[in-house]
Amino acid sequence: xxxxxxxxxxxxxxxxxxxxxxxxxxxxxxxxxxxxxxxxxxxxxxxxxxxxxxxxxxxxxxxxxxxxxxxxxxxxxxxxxxxxxxxxxxxxxxxxxxxxxxxxxxxxxxxxxxxxxxxxxxxxxxxxxxxxxxxxxxxxxxxxxxxxxxxxxxxxxxxxxxxxxxxxxxxxxxxxxxxxxxxxxxxxxxxxxxxxxxxxxxxxxxxxxxxxxxxxxxxxxxxxxxxxxxxxxxxxxxxxxxxxxxxxxxxxxxxxxxxxxxxxxxxxxxxxxxxxxxxxxxxxxxxxxxxxxxxxxxxxxxxxxxxxxxxxxxxxxxxxxxxxxxxxxxxxxxxxxxxxxxxxxxxxxxxxxxxxxxxxxxxxxxxxxxxxxxxxxxxxxxxxxxxxxxxxxxxxxxxxxxxxxxxxxxxxxxxxxxxxxxxxxxxxxxxxxxxxxxxxxxxxxxx
Numbered sequence: 170x171x172x173x174x175x176x177x178x179x180x181x182x183x184x185x186x187x188x189x190x191x192x193x194x195x196x197x198x199x200x201x202x203x204x205x206x207x208x209x210x211x212x213x214x215x216x217x218x219x220x221x222x223x224x225x226x227x228x229x230x231x232x233x234x235x236x237x238x239x240x241x242x243x244x245x246x247x248x249x250x251x252x253x254x255x256x257x258x259x260x261x262x263x264x265x266x267x268x269x270x271x272x273x274x275x276x277x278x279x280x281x282x283x284x285x286x287x288x289x290x291x292x293x294x295x296x297x298x299x300x301x302x303x304x305x306x307x308x309x310x311x312x313x314x315x316x317x318x319x320x321x322x323x324x325x326x327x328x329x330x331x332x333x334x335x336x337x338x339x340x341x342x343x344x345x346x347x348x349x350x351x352x353x354x355x356x357x358x359x360x361x362x363x364x365x366x367x368x369x370x371x372x373x374x375x376x377x378x379x380x381x382x383x384x385x386x387x388x389x390x391x392x393x394x395x396x397x398x399x400x401x402x403x404x405x406x407x408x409x410x411x412x413x414x415x416x417x418x419x420x421x422x423x424x425x426x427x428x429x430x431x432x433x434x435x436x437x438x439x440x441x442x443x444x445x446x447x448x449x450x451x452x453x454x455x456x457x458x459x460x461x462x463x464x465x466x467x468x469x470x471x472x473x474x475x476x477x478x479x480x481x482x483x484x485x486x487x488x489x490x491x492x493x494x495x496x497x498x499x500x501x502x503x504x505x506x507x508x509x510x511x512x513x514x515x516x517x518x519x520x521x522x523x524x525x526x527x528x529x530x531x532x533x534x535x536x537x538x539x540x541x542x543x544x545x546x547x548x549x550x551x552x553x554x555x556x557x558x559x560x561x562x563x564x565x566x567x568x569x570x571x572x573x574x575x576x577x578x579x580x581x582x583x584x585x586x587x588x589x590x591x592x593x594x595x596x597x598x599x600x601x602x603x604x605x606x607x608x609x610x611x612x613x614x615x616x
Contacts, residue, residue, distance in 0.1 A: 176288040177209035180268070180476055181281035186213055187269030188278065189220045189230060190262070195275035196220060196230050202279040207286035215239065215256040216265070232262055271479035273522040280519050281472070294319040347583070348397065348482045348524040351390030353602045354591060355576065359553060359583040364482070367521035368552030368582070369514060372528040378557045379574075380528040381405065381486055382598040385415050387526060388484045392448035397481035399448075400474070402467060404455040405487035412452060415598065416443045422596040451478075455491070463492045464512040471516065480523050485513070488529040506547075514550040531556070554580040557600075559593055570595050 185203065188195035200221050208214035219238040223230050239253035249255040256262075269278075298316050301307055347361030356363050364370045364387070374380045384401075391397040403412060417423070421439025423432060453461075453470065460466040471483065485491075489506065497504045517525040529547070548554060556577040574593045578586050592601040 176285040181278045182213040183265045184269040184278040186265040188272040188275035190266045192272035198276045212256045350387045354589040361583045364524040365552040370526045370553040374557035384484045384528045391482045392450040399450040399482045402453040402485045409452045464509045485527045488527045510547040552582045
């Protein structure tokens with residue numbers, strides 16, 4: 170029988186250690202979330218012990234102080250004179266410091282370490298229960314009681330990570346910053362200056378009102394103008410190639426290769442601008458398989474991607490069609506979206522350095538009003554909700570025109586709600602703060 174390796178993630182453990190060695194804020198986060206026993210690697214556990222001891226003594230934490238702490242204590246393994254030798258010595262400390270992709274994601278790396286530790290605890294408890302169940306002298310009632318106690322103990326340890334002493338909470342200003350949308354009317358209306366990090370932003374609207382254009386516009390602004398790392402998740406019928414053409418249209422006003430030489434020149438310039446922009450944007454195609462279309466599959470992919478690639482902004486398009494692998498009581502689309510919303514909220518909350526923008530549809534309710542296809546619970550989770558109203562039901566738009574529209578901040582934890590007047594540029598498929606493209610500060614509008 171094949172020997173199974175206990176759940177563990179050495180890269181995440183090294184990233185936790187590296188983040189703590191590089192950032193005092195990270196020290197507070199990882200010490201709140203983890204214990205020495207959560208590390209599968211004994212070396213990583215020893216280094217974490219040193220970090221925690223230095224923190225509790227009020228000492229500075231860096232490569233030098235951690236090395237000194239470990240070197241001053243005798244080893245507990247034969248052949249190792251000190252804990253420093255036992256932990257891999259100075260080269261391993263340096264390797265950990267160099268391995269962490271971003272110290273800002275310390276809480277995320279800690280979550281991976283904690284999840285694996287919890288699974289190992291469950292495995293160990295299961296083994297104990299198997300042994301106990303084979304002991305015919307132990308009554309069944311006591312077996313059930315033992316099993317419940319073991320599970321409650323593990324659950325108690327997990328929930329215990331959810332609290333922190335007030336004096337240990339670090340404020341460095343980053344938690345007050347958002348990811349700018351590039352639309353002044355929105356960025357000035359919220360105190361975080363854009364989409365809040367660690368929370369969902371819902372981009373809502375009726376069919377064809379511009380949810381995908383607004384999401385792609387925000388994503389492209391973050392990547393091309395701000396130099397941020399972006400993941401754009403497609404759960405719509407758009408292919409990655411069609412999404413790229415949307416970005417070309419943002420640049421030049423043409424999403425297909427035109428016939429005339431002048432227009433073709435604009436198109437070629439727009440395509441070159443997208444290809445040549447040194448942007449860090451990854452497109453996730455949720456339509457390639459059943460697993461990819463499920464929130465659990467997307468979450469697994471994103472968590473794996475973020476281990477080596479810190480992400481500033483995640484945009485999720487057509488959230489109302491995302492599936493789930495779980496069996497849902499009731500089985501209807503509303504119940505499914507509640508489950509998807511819960512998973513999305515957990516994903517956002519566990520990545521405090523990342524903003525999450527989620528586009529989803531609202532439809533007519535048959536009584537002159539509208540209803541959300543994303544589930545009312547989503548609104549309780551989100552930090553910001555923007556609803557698009559282009560008034561196209563009242564007056565159809567002509568192509569290649571600039572027409573007034575409304576972007577409604579329906580809910581905000583970062584300022585007042587209200588309606589903002591904007592402009593819809595149907596040639597470039599974008600929203601503007603006013604009707605003059607040259608005042609936007611974007612690289613778009615070359616056409």
